[in-house]
Amino acid sequence: xxxxxxxxxxxxAHSGLKVSRIMATVMLALTPATLFGFALFGWPSILLWxxxxxxxxxxxxxxxxxxxxxxxxxxxxxxxxxxxxxLAMTLPPFAPWWIGVVGAFATxxxxxHAYGGLGxxxxxPAMVGRVALLISFPLPMTTWVQPSPLxxxxxxxxxxxxxxxxxxxxxxxxxxxxxxLGHVKAEATRGIDALQAVLGLQMDGxxxxxxxxxxxETGTLLILAGGLFLLxxxxxxxxxxxxxxxxxxxxxxxxxxxxxxxFLSAGAHLTAGAAMLGAFFIATDLVTSPATSAGRLIFGFxxxxxxxxxxxxxxxxxxxxFAVLLMNAGVPLIDRxxxxxxxxxxxxxxxx
Amino acid sequence: MPAVxxxxxxxxxxxxxxGVHPDDHKRPVAxxxxxxxxxxxxxFLPLQQHVGAPARPVVKIGDHVLKGQLLAESAANxxxxxxxxxxxxxxDITTYPAPHxxxxxxxxxxxxxxxxxxxxxxxxxxxxxxxPPTEVGRMVSAAGVVGMGGATFPSAVKLALGLRVQVxxxxxxxxxxxxxxxxxxxxxRDHAAGVVxxxxxxxxxxxxxxxxxxxxxxxxxxxxxxxxxAAPFPEVRIMPVPAQYPMGSDKQLIQVLTGREVPFDGRxxxxxxxxxxxGTCHAIHQAVRLGRPLVERLVTVSGGAVRRPRNVVAPIGAxxxxxxxxxxxxxxxxxRVIMGGPMMGNPLATTASPVIKGTSGLLALTQEEVGExxxxxxxxxxxxxxxxxxxxxxxxxxxxxIRSDDPDGAFQLGxxxxxxxxxxSYVCPSAIPLSHYFSYAxxxxxxxxxxxxxxxxxxxxxxxRLERQEREAREKAEAAARRKAEREAAKxxxxxxxxxxxxxxxxxxxxx
Numbered sequence: 001x002x003x004x005x006x007x008x009x010x011x012x013a014h015s016g017l018k019v020s021r022i023m024a025t026v027m028l029a030l031t032p033a034t035l036f037g038f039a040l041f042g043w044p045s046i047l048l049w050x051x052x053x054x055x056x057x058x059x060x061x062x063x064x065x066x067x068x069x070x071x072x073x074x075x076x077x078x079x080x081x082x083x084x085x086x087l088a089m090t091l092p093p094f095a096p097w098w099i100g101v102v103g104a105f106a107t108x109x110x111x112x113h114a115y116g117g118l119g120x121x122x123x124x125p126a127m128v129g130r131v132a133l134l135i136s137f138p139l140p141m142t143t144w145v146q147p148s149p150l151x152x153x154x155x156x157x158x159x160x161x162x163x164x165x166x167x168x169x170x171x172x173x174x175x176x177x178x179x180x181l182g183h184v185k186a187e188a189t190r191g192i193d194a195l196q197a198v199l200g201l202q203m204d205g206x207x208x209x210x211x212x213x214x215x216x217e218t219g220t221l222l223i224l225a226g227g228l229f230l231l232x233x234x235x236x237x238x239x240x241x242x243x244x245x246x247x248x249x250x251x252x253x254x255x256x257x258x259x260x261x262x263f264l265s266a267g268a269h270l271t272a273g274a275a276m277l278g279a280f281f282i283a284t285d286l287v288t289s290p291a292t293s294a295g296r297l298i299f300g301f302x303x304x305x306x307x308x309x310x311x312x313x314x315x316x317x318x319x320x321x322f323a324v325l326l327m328n329a330g331v332p333l334i335d336r337x338x339x340x341x342x343x344x345x346x347x348x349x350x351x352x
Numbered sequence: 353m354p355a356v357x358x359x360x361x362x363x364x365x366x367x368x369x370x371g372v373h374p375d376d377h378k379r380p381v382a383x384x385x386x387x388x389x390x391x392x393x394x395x396f397l398p399l400q401q402h403v404g405a406p407a408r409p410v411v412k413i414g415d416h417v418l419k420g421q422l423l424a425e426s427a428a429n430x431x432x433x434x435x436x437x438x439x440x441x442x443x444d445i446t447t448y449p450a451p452h453x454x455x456x457x458x459x460x461x462x463x464x465x466x467x468x469x470x471x472x473x474x475x476x477x478x479x480x481x482x483x484p485p486t487e488v489g490r491m492v493s494a495a496g497v498v499g500m501g502g503a504t505f506p507s508a509v510k511l512a513l514g515l516r517v518q519v520x521x522x523x524x525x526x527x528x529x530x531x532x533x534x535x536x537x538x539x540x541r542d543h544a545a546g547v548v549x550x551x552x553x554x555x556x557x558x559x560x561x562x563x564x565x566x567x568x569x570x571x572x573x574x575x576x577x578x579x580x581x582a583a584p585f586p587e588v589r590i591m592p593v594p595a596q597y598p599m600g601s602d603k604q605l606i607q608v609l610t611g612r613e614v615p616f617d618g619r620x621x622x623x624x625x626x627x628x629x630x631g632t633c634h635a636i637h638q639a640v641r642l643g644r645p646l647v648e649r650l651v652t653v654s655g656g657a658v659r660r661p662r663n664v665v666a667p668i669g670a671x672x673x674x675x676x677x678x679x680x681x682x683x684x685x686x687x688r689v690i691m692g693g694p695m696m697g698n699p700l701a702t703t704a705s706p707v708i709k710g711t712s713g714l715l716a717l718t719q720e721e722v723g724e725x726x727x728x729x730x731x732x733x734x735x736x737x738x739x740x741x742x743x744x745x746x747x748x749x750x751x752x753x754i755r756s757d758d759p760d761g762a763f764q765l766g767x768x769x770x771x772x773x774x775x776x777s778y779v780c781p782s783a784i785p786l787s788h789y790f791s792y793a794x795x796x797x798x799x800x801x802x803x804x805x806x807x808x809x810x811x812x813x814x815x816x817r818l819e820r821q822e823r824e825a826r827e828k829a830e831a832a833a834r835r836k837a838e839r840e841a842a843k844x845x846x847x848x849x850x851x852x853x854x855x856x857x858x859x860x861x862x863x864x
Binding site: 008009010011012013014015016017018019021022077079117118119120237286287288289291292293335339340341342343344345 | 614715766
């Protein structure tokens with residue numbers, strides 16, 4: 001045998017881990033919470049999800065074509081689908097179609113491809129999409145609805161839903177409602193303290209998600225289950241979720257202990273809003289989070305703390321998206337100052 | 353950090369925060385009895401099978417030699433002799449494709465076996481432990497023993513170093529963490545007594561009191577055999593370690609067995625330890641107890657393309673093709689043929705290349721085993737490479753620097769600490785050939801360093817030349833000035849004399 005294949009550098013084996021498999025696993029983890037959200041909010045949420053995810057895919061293809069990097073493999077790595085999915089999880093379920101399209105544009109074109117595509121973006125694309133929408137279109141982005149289960153008599157039918165999503169028919173007043181955090185914030189401006197505000201809310205089953213909000217805010221327990229699944233599959237590490245939840249819960253607990261009428265409890269902070277989605281699915285975005293364990297702890301804690309600060313003191317009821325984007329900006333710095341000690345450096349040779 | 357290997361087994365795994373678990377593919381080959389390769393018709397013995405200077409031939413073409421006879425002697429401080437792998441005739445001293453990815457030719461001696469396989473007369477010492485340590489080292493050196501785990505560093509040089517700096521612990525590497533390979537496993541199962549004897553001889557040669565033998569816990573039979581063989585010798589401690597690649601890397605094994613780290617700018621001896629592979633220890637036993645030089649070794653012939661994978665005892669110099677043929681050849685065209693293991697081994701350019709002292713395995717891997725060979729995608733910063741790196745490096749950041757043609761940036765991040773284990777490439781979901789990047793950048797850095805040295809020496813020469821020219825010009829000018837001054841002085845003297853003469857004449861005239 002004289003002709004052997006072209007020599008190749010070691011290693012001559014691979015674990016089989018692929019980008020597309022990572023993305024698929026994350027989507028699998030998102031599925032239960034998404035299906036729960038679909039059941040809870042019915043056809044409009046399904047339609048909006050389809051529009052958002054579809055727009056992301058179309059824009060991804062367009063951007064790859066423009067960059068001359070087309071090809072099915074790059075599209076089917078699933079990163080665009082996942083970014084669109086995560087964005088859709090944070091939208092009001094009855095929002096009109098163009099919210100999904102504009103959000104997809106900000107997510108895929110502005111946040112991802114303007115920086116050079118997959119792996120190059122410093123900011124979490126889905127959060128850029130959400131923040132762009134929230135600042136530009138505050139009204140549709142804060143029109144929340146009560147749960148209106150699929151096939152329930154009071155819920156909009158498929159035809160009604162098509163009207164709501166595509167032809168701007170206003171959401172029936174009877175359905176509109178506020179999120180837990182939105183309600184507390186609004187009550188605070190009327191001088192009603194947090195304790196009363198929470199009591200005034202029908203909180204039964206709120207941990208189970210039976211309240212107004214985005215898909216990502218409602219199925220909290222399912223989101224948590226999906227996050228634990230990702231941990232078990234080693235797609236993410238524990239550092240960011242643990243430190244983010246700690247960064248949110250610690251100041252909340254202290255504040256609540258000192259002045260319960262002014263500060264929401266840690267439990268409310270953790271179960272309301274996008275805390276779980278943020279901790280397990282958003283802040284853990286591989287591209288935009290630090291590469292070192294120590295860096296991830298700092299990053300997660302910062303996200304949690306900023307979320308609490310924004311929720312408590314700023315004008316927005318929910319601040320996770322802002323917190324994540326702010327911390328994203330610090331990732332290169334965090335990575336630089338948390339480089340692990342290299343073997344054989346800076347330690348006496350004889351330890352024992 | 354404490355020595356992980358001294359802690360309870362259930363704790364060990366969780367304390368080792370690096371490495372990967374490739375499918376080990378070691379069985380059933382590891383459980384099959386070892387077979388001996390029949391003598392091939394020709395053996396190709398490279399003069400360089402070790403780190404250091406190539407050996408210098410001491411026999412001529414046409415000479416008849418006996419098994420174990422010296423063919424080429426050690427040619428420098430760091431070098432190793434080469435011996436005849438069987439009895440026969442030296443038919444040529446020529447060049448032949450090296451077992452290296454380049455397949456470039458290297459000097460070899462071609463030995464045609466006479467089929468008798470007759471040994472030289474050996475006179476092993478009655479009690480080697482009565483000999484001075486340096487004498488044991490000399491015997492190891494004369495036997496041409498080199499690191500048999502693949503590093504091929506002359507063992508006697510290491511023993512001498514260990515004796516000189518008084519290392520405390522001899523680390524014996526029975527990790528064999530590379531997938532497929534089971535030659536060390538087999539050696540420990542079949543020749544535990546010889547290995548333990550070699551370990552004790554090495555301890556004697558370096559004057560150390562304790563040997564720690566690290567064996568991955570996926571080799572329970574080898575651990576049991578070694579424990580039994582080492583039972584009478586409390587100075588030899590058999591320490592099972594978690595099966596985790598790259599456990600068999602010197603630096604990692606030292607860390608796990610002793611808690612010490614080799615300083616980045618030093619050697620294992622600086623951490624008070626010396627590392628020898630179990631195969632090397634067995635070769636030391638053969639050399640000192642039996643007076644037999646290193647002329648054969650155990651080679652794992654395996655991989656999905658091999659029909660009858662086996663552990664084979666092969667004479668040094670047998671071709672890879674001869675070993676594959678003995679294993680009934682290849683069932684399918686291999687995607688890669690590797691010498692060594694799949695994680696760090698070198699692809700062969702041709703199967704005509706010979707087995708050398710450092711050849712632990714010959715693998716013919718199918719496409720399926722190698723992976724799909726996908727094109728590299730963009731880095732998604734998943735940091736899998738960071739979590740597996742046994743040196744605590746940031747492969748993704750080093751790769752980013754290298755991609756933007758900045759090997760110095762990668763150097764700042766610890767490029768030269770990279771041991772090339774390949775864990776990062778193995779896990780990368782984007783199939784980025786990180787190990788390849790790092791090899792390339794290390795080469796680029798070395799080339800830069802050489803270029804810098806060269807330009808510095810040119811600068812020095814130029815400066816020296818300018819200085820010399822200046823000096824010469826100055827000296828010339830000075831000499832010219834001196835000559836001129838002398839001429840003028842002479843002229844002045846002559847004039848003065850003339851004046852004096854005139855004056856004298858004038859005086860005379862006056863007097864007259």
